[in-house]
Amino acid sequence: MAVQPINNNKPPMLGDDYPFNFFQPECDGKVLFHPHWHERHMEIIMMAEGQAEFHIGGRSYDAVPGDIYFMPEGQIHGGYLKKTIPSYYTILFDRSALAGTSSNIRSYEPLLGGELALPDRIRPDDPHYHALAETIRTTIGEFIHQKQGYEMAVRSLLHVLLIRLARAYAAEDGILRDSQADRRHAEQLKHVMMHVDNHYMDKISVQEAAKLANMSVHHFCRTFKKTAGRTFTEFLNSYRINKAAELIVQTDLQITRIAEQVGFGTINYFDEMFKKFTGQSPTQFRKNKGKRQ
Known part of the structure; x- marks a missing residue:
């Protein structure tokens, strides 16, 4: 089970000449993907089967088959399990790099890399849905x-997709939907999430996190839950359990040692949280080699 970094600024691409990749979900207990963002990469998710709970830019969505979700560069987004693990496709790509692969960057860049006022979600009743869904x-x-030349075909199709998005959702006069306050809050929360990424093994209180975000505790708790879809404590515990699960499967370290390394003060609390998030005890999880029940 691969741990998903919170701030994935350099996600794996197929190669320098093909700045895009595709993913299918790996569920970490009740988490499909932890709240994170991509500074340079745009992400598109298309639901195929099942249901999920997505949080995008502070807005919550019950995702169902056929939904298409857009996460532009820098936007915090997270996904959680509803009942069973859903099936969906994720396209992740670098718009500026795609523009750079075109023969005439001055002509293509405004279309491929320009500002977009994208909706978080579109459904079949949206006038642009069917053309976009067909391309996706x-x-x-x-x-x-993956027939011969599929990389070039995908790159060309992404060009078409971006042109259609630009025609449908180009930002008027560079004005995007999110307010300055929303963007400021997002940047403050990113600072906290990066701190968790670097210091999850240390004690991190809600008060300390609020101070890092330059917010009152009350405002921080409300803003964090709205953005991430979970409380800060739930987010921190989930992230620690994710790290612990990797150590349990990939190392022979004792469970008590792993609990200490990921920041849990007592083995009893670690056992309780691990079972809450994975449905198994740490010992069972190791015995099953990380397979979810």
Whole structure:
């Protein structure tokens, strides 16, 4: 089970000439993907089967098959399990790099890399849905079957997709939907999440996190839950359990030692949290080699 970094600024691409990649979900207990963001990469998710709970830019969505979600560069987004593990496709790509692969960057860059006032979600009743969905499905099909030249085909299809997005959702006069306050709060929370990424093994109180965000405790708790979809304590525990699960599967360290390394003060609390998030005790999880029940 791979641990998903909170701030994935350099996600794995197929290569320098192909600045895009595709993913299918790996569920970490009740978490599909921890709240995170991509500074340079845009992300698109298309639901195929099942249900999920997505939080994008402080807004909550019950995701169902057919939904298409957009996460532009820098936007915090997280996903959680509803009942069973859903099936969906994620396209992650670097718009500026795609523009740079075009023969005439001055002509293509405004379309491929310009500001977009994207909705978080579109559904079949949206006037732009069917054209976008067709392009996304064709792109995914090229990647799944990987016939000769699929990388070039995917790159070309992403160009088409971005042009259609630009025509439908180009930001008027560079004005985006999110308010300055929303963007400021997002940057403050990113600072806290990066601190968790670097110091999850240490004691981190809600008060300390609020101070890092330059907010009152009350405002921080409310803003964090709205953005991440979970309280700060739930987020921190989930992140620690994710790290612990990796150590349990990939090392022979004693469970008590792992609990200490990921920041849990007592083995009893660690056992309780581990079972809450994974459905198994740490010992069972190691015996099952990380397979979820």
